[in-house]
Amino acid sequence: MRPLLLSHITASSCIGTGVTATLDSLLRQRSGLKHCDFETVDINTHIGEVQGVDAVRLPENLHKFECRNNRLAELGLRQDDFFEAVQQAAMRWGRRRVGVFLGTSTAGILQTELAYRERDPVSGALPSSFDYAPTHNSFSVADYLRQRCHLEGPAVAVSCACASSAKVFGSARRMLEAGLIDAALVGGVDSLCLTTLYGFHSLQLSSPAPCRPFDVARDGISIGEAAAFALLERVPDNVDGDSVLLLGIGESSDAYHMSAPHPEGRGARRAMQAALKAAALEPSDIDYINLHGTGTPSNDRSESRAVAGIFGPTTPCSSTKGATGHTLGAAGALEAVISALAIKHGLMPGGVHTTHTDPNLMVHYIRDNRRAPIARVLSNSFGFGGTNCSLIFGRAA
Amino acid sequence: MTLSAYISGLGVLGPGLVNWPETAAVLSGQAAYQPAATVLPMPTILAATERRRVGRVVKLALAVALEATSQAGEGPAELVSVFSSSGGDGHNCHELCQALSLAGREISPTRFANSVHNAAAGYWSIGTGAMAASNVLCAFDASFTAGLLEAMTQVVVDEVPVLLVAYDGEYPQPLHAKRPIPDAFGAALLLTPQRRASSIARVDVALSDLRFDRFADPALEALRCASPAARALPMLRLLAARSSGRAVLEYLDVSRMAVQIEPCA
Numbered sequence: 120m121r122p123l124l125l126s127h128i129t130a131s132s133c134i135g136t137g138v139t140a141t142l143d144s145l146l147r148q149r150s151g152l153k154h155c156d157f158e159t160v161d162i163n164t165h166i167g168e169v170q171g172v173d174a175v176r177l178p179e180n181l182h183k184f185e186c187r188n189n190r191l192a193e194l195g196l197r198q199d200d201f202f203e204a205v206q207q208a209a210m211r212w213g214r215r216r217v218g219v220f221l222g223t224s225t226a227g228i229l230q231t232e233l234a235y236r237e238r239d240p241v242s243g244a245l246p247s248s249f250d251y252a253p254t255h256n257s258f259s260v261a262d263y264l265r266q267r268c269h270l271e272g273p274a275v276a277v278s279c280a281c282a283s284s285a286k287v288f289g290s291a292r293r294m295l296e297a298g299l300i301d302a303a304l305v306g307g308v309d310s311l312c313l314t315t316l317y318g319f320h321s322l323q324l325s326s327p328a329p330c331r332p333f334d335v336a337r338d339g340i341s342i343g344e345a346a347a348f349a350l351l352e353r354v355p356d357n358v359d360g361d362s363v364l365l366l367g368i369g370e371s372s373d374a375y376h377m378s379a380p381h382p383e384g385r386g387a388r389r390a391m392q393a394a395l396k397a398a399a400l401e402p403s404d405i406d407y408i409n410l411h412g413t414g415t416p417s418n419d420r421s422e423s424r425a426v427a428g429i430f431g432p433t434t435p436c437s438s439t440k441g442a443t444g445h446t447l448g449a450a451g452a453l454e455a456v457i458s459a460l461a462i463k464h465g466l467m468p469g470g471v472h473t474t475h476t477d478p479n480l481m482v483h484y485i486r487d488n489r490r491a492p493i494a495r496v497l498s499n500s501f502g503f504g505g506t507n508c509s510l511i512f513g514r515a516a
Numbered sequence: 517m518t519l520s521a522y523i524s525g526l527g528v529l530g531p532g533l534v535n536w537p538e539t540a541a542v543l544s545g546q547a548a549y550q551p552a553a554t555v556l557p558m559p560t561i562l563a564a565t566e567r568r569r570v571g572r573v574v575k576l577a578l579a580v581a582l583e584a585t586s587q588a589g590e591g592p593a594e595l596v597s598v599f600s601s602s603g604g605d606g607h608n609c610h611e612l613c614q615a616l617s618l619a620g621r622e623i624s625p626t627r628f629a630n631s632v633h634n635a636a637a638g639y640w641s642i643g644t645g646a647m648a649a650s651n652v653l654c655a656f657d658a659s660f661t662a663g664l665l666e667a668m669t670q671v672v673v674d675e676v677p678v679l680l681v682a683y684d685g686e687y688p689q690p691l692h693a694k695r696p697i698p699d700a701f702g703a704a705l706l707l708t709p710q711r712r713a714s715s716i717a718r719v720d721v722a723l724s725d726l727r728f729d730r731f732a733d734p735a736l737e738a739l740r741c742a743s744p745a746a747r748a749l750p751m752l753r754l755l756a757a758r759s760s761g762r763a764v765l766e767y768l769d770v771s772r773m774a775v776q777i778e779p780c781a
Contacts, residue, residue, distance in 0.1 A: 224632065251695045271768075279651065293674070314613075318623060372641040376642070505641055
């Protein structure tokens, strides 16, 4: 594929709002996870909550979009001059030539969960204040951002569980390549809600402790939330050598099980190979792998087999979910931004909370930060339904 | 900017519309439209345990996907797919929200796993063994058009056949009052970069400022408006008529999609 330029990036998660705070936490190996005190949730688990989400107010004319997920989107948009960068792209290319591709798994479902507690005792009706389209529907966050940024190009929400905001890069790339748009606002926004907290608990996939990806004693995920965005454009002739490019995308399906990964990482392997092929790279060209690394026994085993099968046991890799938690539909975009920061700052972030790397996982899992020049990073995102996406980022020169 | 492909397989299922040939008869005026509850077949491609777990919209999506691919003689195993739906499984969503509103908040792990928007795509992959890329989209009422745009870019840019599956089902009350989709409707298109023996028509799509098409028949117009996937009906009407022409489909508030159809003789 033709590489694309990440002309602007931003990320907000429990380790920081904006890239400066995010990088600082990564450098200090600081985790943002805490014991769950979200809403009325009564589960013994840890969460990664973004600070200040509910203090955010949406612009008056977009009041109907008020819900935690869109407040998180707005908070994310305000960091790193990202909103201004989008406006400049709209000026440069025209509002109809900028598309919006947003990944989310649950959008504003929290709004519906709250509304169900306020049903009319006689009729069972939801409260009149509840508005489905701008909060509950998966498109709500994409629609909010396109209206907020006054963009008139193609817009869509991608909702492929935990691979959602990795796959948005694929949709945007095809639109750019087809010539329908000149720039794309891509990203992921997913926020804490009862469905995912109680849902992963029901599957016994959430850990009571802060998650420990690739640890011998790992026992599940910690759910987080995030808003992470990138502005994607074609690579200009005079591109700065320090810029970060999207070099490859690989997508696949497991054809195995709805909520369990293939034991040998069959689909994961296929996604990574497809990304390498798209980038015309060999496994030895990858300097660091940002793993999906959720911290469940089955995911990490399956992913390690797929990674080891392609890269062998020496390529440094880690999961940043011990720091950020698993931000579900936002994870792909959050880890794309972390991958870009890794390249820009020569940082391989060590996996936080992991103390005894599982000796059965035959990959080179790093627990301590490493400073070294990084030319290329591969980032994995996998989801329920057996959906997989691998992205490769690299320095322009 | 125009994107071109061939429609080489079609599947349709909806209220009073049992498959593509019968839908074509209605849309071309050879048969009267008689609305009736959508009848969803049991998905035979799934093992018995999975068959018991799937909801109505999964059955709907698999049915139209199978009709479109079997008509074209296309083996699904290596087929790239795009699934597009506004709301996914409304009944499953209601059950989860209901359980979470009660003391105890005991929710079924199967319901949670099935709550992902890509559940139908996941079951399609499991049932057919398809390991190719599958994308799953939502654009509220524009979900069909957004799916068509995504599928067309994939056909043109990656030069591969793509299966588009657009489907939507009803929410039960109390969500039904907030999102009144009356019944299940789905449409699947097999889009190919080259003309094949099974090709029905060449299709050219472009974003447009034209006014979108409506139906004079009130029942068909009601169906078009009620289900996001049924926003495909003006395009299906042209395909049913087997004549050249242009359909304009609803898309976002700022744009529509013009679909030019040229039948394969």
